[in-house]
Amino acid sequence: MRPRKEGRRSASSPSRDQTVDSFGFETRPPGGSRVSRVPRSPTASLLDTDFVDEDIDGFAGLRILPDDNSNTNPNPRSFPYNVKQQCWEKAEKLKGRDPDRWRRDALGNIVFRKLVGCPGCLCHDYDHIVPYSKGGKSTLENCQVLQASVNRAKGNKTEVSRADLIQKSAYCRVSGRDMDLLELSAFGNVRRGQDSGGCSIQ
Numbered sequence: 001m002r003p004r005k006e007g008r009r010s011a012s013s014p015s016r017d018q019t020v021d022s023f024g025f026e027t028r029p030p031g032g033s034r035v036s037r038v039p040r041s042p043t044a045s046l047l048d049t050d051f052v053d054e055d056i057d058g059f060a061g062l063r064i065l066p067d068d069n070s071n072t073n074p075n076p077r078s079f080p081y082n083v084k085q086q087c088w089e090k091a092e093k094l095k096g097r098d099p100d101r102w103r104r105d106a107l108g109n110i111v112f113r114k115l116v117g118c119p120g121c122l123c124h125d126y127d128h129i130v131p132y133s134k135g136g137k138s139t140l141e142n143c144q145v146l147q148a149s150v151n152r153a154k155g156n157k158t159e160v161s162r163a164d165l166i167q168k169s170a171y172c173r174v175s176g177r178d179m180d181l182l183e184l185s186a187f188g189n190v191r192r193g194q195d196s197g198g199c200s201i202q
Helices: 050-058 081-090 148-154 162-168 176-187
Strands: 025-027 102-104 110-112 124-128 143-147
Touching: 081 124, 081 143, 110 176, 124 148, 143 148, 148 162
Parallel strands: none
Antiparallel strands: 102 110, 124 143
């Protein structure tokens, strides 16, 4: 019995009657008996095909932004953290209390630093003196500490008097003992201001 001769054909070159489609497969012309889906040689690169070039051309107009989480808005609606810090520091100090924890707002209301945005009488907001919707900037010059309820009442009004805003203030009588308890619950200790002359509760 004669051994069957098997002719070797290079996998990378198609035969004369075969063509290569855009996905890298060899096909026979319509006159052939059938279409074979024989993959090209694994050494062939996808970059040799036309469809990849077309897809890459579609991304030509795209721009990749740097991944630095930077704020591209030059005038954000909310104040940056460093502006809030400085805005708190320029508010009036409360005698006998730690200025990092207690201040008076622009109307003289006592506010506690840990209470922000709530409706209570010791809560505060960082307010745009000239409203943001009227072109006010989120800068230190346009920032003031204001009792939260007053800030809500003020809204985006520009023609509002100081007396009207005082009328909107939420009044509550807070003793030194109440302040001590708030500090203990928020910070775990009580700090007196340098002008108090009293002791600290740790």
